[in-house]
Amino acid sequence: MGLAYGAAFYFTHLMWVVQFLGPIPWIALAGVESLLFALGAIPIALAYRWGALLERRATRRLLLPVLIATLWAARELLLGTWPYSGFPWGRIGMSQAGGPFAEAASWVGVTGLTLLIVWLCACVVDWATRPAPRKLAGLLPAAVILALLLVPAFPTTEAGSLRVGWVQGDGPAGYFDTRSPGDVLAAQRQASDALLGEPMDLLVWPEGGVDSDPLNTPATARTLDELVAGAEAPLLMNAATARGEDTYNTSMLWEAGSAEQMHDKVNPVPFGEYVPHRWFYERIVPDLVGLIQREYTPGTNPPLVSVDGVQVGLAICFDVIYDSVIWDGARGGAQFYAFQTNNADFRGTDENLQQLEFARMRAIETGRAVVNVSTVGTSQVIAPDGAVIAAAAADEPAAAVTSVPLRTGLTPAVLVGPALTLLIPIAGLGELLTLGLLQRRWNRLSTPTPIEAADATESPLKAS
Template sequence: MAQDTLPERTAAASGTAQAARPGRLAGLRRGGRAGWPRLLLAVTGGLALWSAFPPIDLTPLAPVGVALLALALRGLPARTGAWLGFVAGAAFFVPVLEGIAKVGPDGWIVLSLIQALYWVPMGAGIALVSRLPGWPVWIAAVWVAQEALRGRVPFGGFPWARLAFSQTASPFTPWAAVGGAPLVSFLTALAGALAAYAVVAVARTPRRPRDAARPVSVALAGLVAVVGGAFLIPTPADGKPVTVAVIQGNVPRLGLDFLGQRKAVLNNHVRRTHELAARVREGRLPRPELVVWPENASDLDPFAEPDAYAAIDAAVKDIGVPVLVGALVDTPDGRQVENRGIVWDPRTGPGDYYVKRHPVPFGEYLPFRPLLTKLISRFERIPRDFAKGTRSGVMRLGPTTIGDVICFEVAYDKEVRDVSAGSLLVVQTNNATYGRTSLPPQQIAMSRLRAVEHGRTILVAATSGISAIVAPDGRMVYRSREFVPDMHVAAVPARTSRTVADRLGAAPEWALVLAAVGAVVAAAATTARGNEGN
C-alpha cells in the first residue's frame, strides 16, 4: 500500500493559502478537534457494529462500522482519538449489552461504559497508526489488541461482543478454524479498514480518479483475498455418529427470583427426562447414548438433599444412559458453592465432574465483598461466593468424551480450547434471568463460532433456552424457543481431528497484539519527531 499523508499535509499540497486558512475548518483539517462530522461518524460506526450482532444479525455492518470509525479517527491526535473511541464504544456497548438491564439499569449502564473505556486506548492507537504505511493492517491489529486486553483484565476479563462473534455465519467464519476468534476479528476489522482506505483515496482525488485507482484496487484485492481464501478452508462435519439428547426443562417464571423455586426447576428437568424415556420406549424417539442437562438444572445440592439425589437418580435410571447434570454443590467447608457439571451414570450414580473455572464477578462471586455489600444492598443476593474450578471439563460421557464449559465460559478462548480434546463440546447454561434479551442469541452465536474453530459438534443445554445443537461446520441442527419445555434427540458426528486453530493455540492472537504494539510505538515515535521538527 502506498503511504497516505496526514490531512494537514494534503492541505499543504493543495496550496499554502488553503493550508493556512484560519478558523474552525482549518482546525478540523489538521485534526486539532474532533468536530461534529467525525463525532457523528464515530457514533454511527458504533451503532453499525451493534446492528451486526444478534438478534439483529446484519453481519455485513461489522466491517462498515469499523470503516466509519477508522474514517472518524484517521489523522487525529491520540487524545482526540481516545475521546472518539470512548464515544463510539458507548454507542456500541450500551445497546449490545441491553440484556444486563434485567439485573438493574445501573449495572447495565456502568458495565457498558466500563467496556467503552477499553476503546479509549484503541481510539488513540487507531489515530496514531493511521499515519503509517499500510495503516489498514495496523488498525485491525490494534482492534485485536483491545479485545485481548478486554478479555483478560480485570477479574479475568469480559470478552462478550468481540468482533468475531458477529461473524458466525459470514464469509469470515471459516477463518476461525485457522486462527480462532482473534483471526476472525482481525480479518473483519481489516475488511472495514480497507474500505476506509478506498474511501480516503477517492475523496482525496475527486478530480483525478486515475490517482485513486491503485489504492482502490489494493483494497479490493485485499477484500477478495480474505473472502476468497475462506472458501479454501475445509470445515469438515463428518465423524463417528453419536445419538445425543438435550433437555430444556424450563423455569417457573422470569426474573432473578426463579432461584427461590429450585425444587420446581429440578422437577421440570426430571419430568422431561422421564418423558424422553417414555417416548423412547414407545418408539417415538431413538434411544440416545447420552443426555445433557443445563447449568442450574438442580440448585438443590444432590449430595446434601436426599430428595434431589433420588429424583435425579430415578430420571437417569429411567432413560438408562449417562446424563450430564448441572448442579450446585456446597464445598466441604460450606463456605462456597461449586457450579458443577456431573456425569451421572444409571448404574453407578454420580461420578466425574467439572467445576466452572470462570465464575462471573458480581454475579457468582463478589470482589471487595465487605465494602460492596455495605454500599449496594442488591449484592446481598450473593450470600456465598462460587468456588473456581482447577481443571478442564474433558470427561467421559457414555460412548465418547465431552469437553464441558459452563455458561459464558464459551466466550473465553482458553477455556474452550482446553476442552477441545473432547469429541463433543458441551455448553451448559442458565439464561433465565436474561431471557428474551439479546444475550441468549449472542451466546448461541459464540457457540457457532466455537464449533468451526475446533471442528466439533456443540451441544447447548439451557434451563429456559436457547438450547441448541450446532454441527462442526457451524450449521444449526436444532434451536429451541425460549421459556418452553423442550427436548431434542439427534445423531451428531463425534470428531477427534484437530484444527489448525487448535494446534496454533493463542499464537495468532499474541502475534497480532505484538504487531499492534509495534505499530503504535513506531507511529508515536514518528509523530514525536515530526512535532520536534515543527
C-alpha cells in the first residue's frame, strides 16, 4: 500500500523531471522516492498493529496518533537526507503556503508543521474508525492540535527596508538551449537597462545569469563593472567558478572590479550538477551520464553577504528545500533572503511554481522577506507573511525595483528546528521499539506453557 501511494504521488508530483532528460531520470527519481516511502510505511503499519494491544483505550487514542505523526515526519527527514543528500521536495509542511496552517511553521518549522498536520489527521482517523456510537468528546485531542495549527505567526522585528532591483532576463539558460558564449549574460544585461537611473541599494540576478567565470574572464568582469557603475549599486550574481581543481556554483556580490563576498551552493544536485559514483552509472546509462561534464563541489562558506551593513541570506536554486541552509542564514543575521534560481530546463512545467511555494514557506518560517529571482520565471518578491509583493510571469523579460522589508529576531522555528530534526527520529524509533516489546510480552503471556497445554488436553476421566 505504501508503494502504491508513493508511486501515485511522486510520479505525478515530479512529472516536470521528464522535461530535463526524458523518462529515465523521472522514473529513477520517482521510483527511488516511492520505494523509500514504501519502506517508511512499514513502521507505521507496525505501530497500528502493535498499538491495538495497549490495554487502555484512552491511552492508545492519545499515544498512537502522535506516534504515527512522528514516524511520518521521520520518513520525510530520511527522504530529505539520503541518498546523495536526499530530496526533501514533497513534504507535507511545504504544501501549506496557501493553506490555513502556514503560520504555524514560524513556531515549529516545516518538519514540525508536518508532524502537527499528520497528528491531527491521525486523531480524526482514530475517532472516525471507532465503533458507533462515537462521542464528540473523542475529538478533543484533534481540537487542541487544530488550535495549535491556527496560531498566528511569531512576530519578528521591523528593521527598515532596502531598495532591491531584480532582473529576470529570460535568456537561453537551459542545459540544452541553443546559444553562443555570452548569450545569457547579454540577456541579463539587456533586461537590466530598464533599471539604470532608478535609485537602488542592491541589484539581484538569478542563478546562472552569467555564463562565464568573471573571476577568470576579464571581459566578463568588465561587463559587470560597467553595470555596477551604471546602477550605482552592487550586483548579486551567480556563475560557475573554478578555484584550484574544484568547480563551484557560486553567488557573488560584485562591486567595483571584484567579488570579496561569495557563497557556494551547499547541495549540488546529483545527476544534474555532479554524478555520484560515476563509474557505476556510466555502465547503466552512459549517454545520459556523459552529458554531465562538470562536477560541482559542495560549498562550505556561509549563505550570507552584507550590503551596507544589511545581512542578506542566500539559497541557490534547490538549496531552498534544505532546512539547514535557511537556518544558517537566519542565525547569521539575515534580514531578508535572496533566492537565485534558473528553472530554464523546466519551462512549461509546474517545477517553478512548486519552488515558489517553498520560497513562500521559508518567508513565513523565518519571518523574513524573500526575493526569488529566476532566469526565465516565475520571479517574485515575497513579504515575511508569505504574501506576494511583486511578481513577473514566466517566459518573458522583466525587471523592477522593490522596497523589501527588513526584519530581525529569530523565530522559534529557527531555534528549535535542529533539535526537532534530531529528536523526531529518535522519539519515533524509541516509541515503536517500546510498543514492539509490549507486543512481545503480551504474546509470551498469552501463550500457554507446556504444562498448561497438557492440562488443557487431558481427558475428562483422567482429570476427574
